Amino acid sequence: MLKFYINDLHYMIEARLPNNEVDRQKAVDSYSIVDTLAEDSYDSITELTCYITKAPISLITFLDKNRNFIKSNCGFPYKETSRDISYCGHAIHCEDDIMIVEDARKDERFCNNPLIEKYQAIFYAGVPLINPDGYKLGTLCVYDHKPRTLNEAQKKALITLSKQVVNLLEQRLHNKKLEEIKTNLERRNKELNKFASIVSHDLKSPLANIVSLTELLEEENKDKLNEESLTYLSYLKNSSTSLRNYIDGILKYYKNDELIKLDKEIIDFEHFILDTKRIAIPNNNINFSFTHHIKLIKVNKSALQQIFVNLITNAVKYNDKDNIEISISLKEDYNYYYFEVKDNGRGIPEDKLETIFDLFTTLGNKDKKGELGTGIGLASVKKLIKSQNGKINVTSTLNQGSVFSFSIEK
Numbered sequence: 001m002l003k004f005y006i007n008d009l010h011y012m013i014e015a016r017l018p019n020n021e022v023d024r025q026k027a028v029d030s031y032s033i034v035d036t037l038a039e040d041s042y043d044s045i046t047e048l049t050c051y052i053t054k055a056p057i058s059l060i061t062f063l064d065k066n067r068n069f070i071k072s073n074c075g076f077p078y079k080e081t082s083r084d085i086s087y088c089g090h091a092i093h094c095e096d097d098i099m100i101v102e103d104a105r106k107d108e109r110f111c112n113n114p115l116i117e118k119y120q121a122i123f124y125a126g127v128p129l130i131n132p133d134g135y136k137l138g139t140l141c142v143y144d145h146k147p148r149t150l151n152e153a154q155k156k157a158l159i160t161l162s163k164q165v166v167n168l169l170e171q172r173l174h175n176k177k178l179e180e181i182k183t184n185l186e187r188r189n190k191e192l193n194k195f196a197s198i199v200s201h202d203l204k205s206p207l208a209n210i211v212s213l214t215e216l217l218e219e220e221n222k223d224k225l226n227e228e229s230l231t232y233l234s235y236l237k238n239s240s241t242s243l244r245n246y247i248d249g250i251l252k253y254y255k256n257d258e259l260i261k262l263d264k265e266i267i268d269f270e271h272f273i274l275d276t277k278r279i280a281i282p283n284n285n286i287n288f289s290f291t292h293h294i295k296l297i298k299v300n301k302s303a304l305q306q307i308f309v310n311l312i313t314n315a316v317k318y319n320d321k322d323n324i325e326i327s328i329s330l331k332e333d334y335n336y337y338y339f340e341v342k343d344n345g346r347g348i349p350e351d352k353l354e355t356i357f358d359l360f361t362t363l364g365n366k367d368k369k370g371e372l373g374t375g376i377g378l379a380s381v382k383k384l385i386k387s388q389n390g391k392i393n394v395t396s397t398l399n400q401g402s403v404f405s406f407s408i409e410k
Contacts, residue, residue, distance in 0.1 A: 132166075358390065
């Protein structure tokens with residue numbers, strides 16, 4: 001810090017603190033600007049200010065408690081000065097847009113100021129940096145070693161550049177808030193993932209036991225129980241199975257974040273689709289076709305496989321035809337791969353097409369096993385596709401089938 005110890009300072013008037021100093025200081029602190037390193041965006045402004053005003057020194061300063069922190073300096077070797085001797089401490093009290101001191105040696109506020117003796121700070125012009133809430137945080141200022149003034153164009157330019165400094169501060173504050181939001185979201189997401197994992201683990205085992213015991217009770221007493229009792233057992237088993245599927249879906253949805261982080265790799269599309277088919281379709285009683293003309297693609301294999309497994313599984317589960325047909329096509333351009341999964345199933349009502357990718361949204365239809373969907377699968381698909389900078393769309397005709405089209409960035 002530039003600090004002086006001079007006994008004869010009784011002629012100099014120290015800058016008083018503003019009446020709103022506590023709130024003003026909080027405003028300065030909110031930007032986290034004090035004690036930061038030099039930045040090109042601020043240094044460019046002080047360099048331009050020197051050029052426009054033809055002054056040897058230009059500073060961007062912030063008044064902080066008992067010091068004047070210099071964020072950017074052009075022609076001045078120090079990072080801070082004492083607030084009690086700073087010209088900027090007076091400038092924030094100025095009622096005009098700009099405070100000009102043509103000759104500090106003749107100004108009662110600055111006569112015998114150590115900045116004059118030590119650094120020949122004779123001329124000063126400073127514009128307060130006023131944030132949107134009206135707090136004067138510091139100044140954009142210039143110094144010269146001789147008495148002088150500024151013309152109207154230079155004054156206007158200095159005022160305009162001060163507003164650009166405030167814009168940089170507001171952008172800094174905006175970025176800071178976004179970073180805080182991002183950090184909080186990441187923390188909450190980790191907590192949610194952990195919660196989903198714990199809940200699913202703690203609930204899956206008891207649910208599996210309920211299903212097994214229900215089936216055992218049903219088998220051992222099928223000739224002893226009346227129809228109403230058997231119906232209750234069936235309800236109990238189906239409800240337990242649905243809840244278990246629901247929990248599995250939640251866990252899979254949140255574990256998809258791990259798939260997103262995997263790197264892309266070059267794979268053989270034909271081998272990939274055949275492997276995916278074996279995972280999604282246990283039997284071969286399905287007319288299954290796919291594109292053959294594109295051999296190699298570079299993708300996040302695990303994420304893409306999860307997408308296809310969900311779409312193909314749904315195409316089978318909600319198909320009411322005796323002869324199930326599923327076809328997969330692939331096209332590409334310079335930036336994207338374009339996929340389509342087409343089926344001849346029940347189709348989707350037009351008024352439901354906009355919501356089927358929303359988490360926990362279901363159509364209320366039962367699959368071939370008589371089970372209701374969880375509303376998680378397609379939400380997972382959309383999440384994975386979005387993570388690959390892609391989009392998904394669906395077109396459908398009732399009783400004829402659906403086409404899910406999606407893109408993946410190369």
